[in-house]
Amino acid sequence: MEIELLLECQRNDRNAQRKVYEKMAGKLYSVCKRYLKNDEDIEEALADSFYKIFTKIHQLQNPDIFEAWARKIAVNECLQKLRTNKALHISLEEYHLENSDFTLENASFEKDILSLLNFLPEGCRAIFNLFAIEGYPHKEIALMLSISEGTSKSQLNFARKKLQELLVHQNI
Template sequence: MERELILQCQRNDRNAQRKVYEKMAGKLYSVCRRYLKNDEDIEEALADTFYKIFTKIDQLHNPDIFEAWARKITVNECLQKLRTAQRLHISLDENNVISSDAGEHVSFEKDILHLLNFLPEGCRAIFNLFAIEGYPHKEIATMLSISEGTSKSQLNFARKKLQELLVNQNV
């Protein structure tokens, strides 16, 4: 993102805000889509994200990290949406998971993101935070108000479930 464009946004320049929205909406929509299933929830989280970005952009002291900052806001908005709706139920039932090697290499964007929709929401959130966003288990545990052990077990559950889905192709 251009440094000058961010500085203009910090001065409440509406044209600059529109340009930032146009450049970032697709990327941030994809982040929302990884966490939320419902299109309405995705759109609401995205709108809340941009509201926060533009109302708090003056707190961003280094315009060079804008994209990472915006992404973090997006993740937090999605997690808040899950929490508020009381839908962040972490499944601890690992008895039905079949562990196997996924022999096929699949396109991440197309297939894995599609498969994430078949995970329980809590597992999907943890998988996204750890495997895609790169958060450590300690930080995930704090963000979701769970233990580190729960974060680790849910990541393991998510991985096994994804492998099962890939091997069985029952999606």
């Protein structure tokens, strides 16, 4: 992102904010869609993300990390929405969990896997996104979601197993 554009946003320049919105909306929408199923929730999380971005942009110390900073805001807004909807606390006792050897080593599956994420329960999908896509460790995920590390690991294993089953079922 251009430094001058971000400085203009810090001065509340509406044209600069519009340009940043146009450049980032698609990327942040994709982030929100990975976490949320409902279009209304996605749009609300996106709007809340941009509100926070533009009201807190003066706190951004390094313009080189703007996109990562904005993505983190969007992720946090989605997690907040999931917490509000109480979707993060699913009961794993309902499922028989087994260890899975499934990995995301083949990048050609990425698009198919992302579309299959919609079939996961929201809590598992959030943890899968945070761990496999965003790169957060289980300890940090546990703190973010107010769950134990073991729950994070179990839900990740469940997500991997379900994704593997869906991949086999879809012949991907």
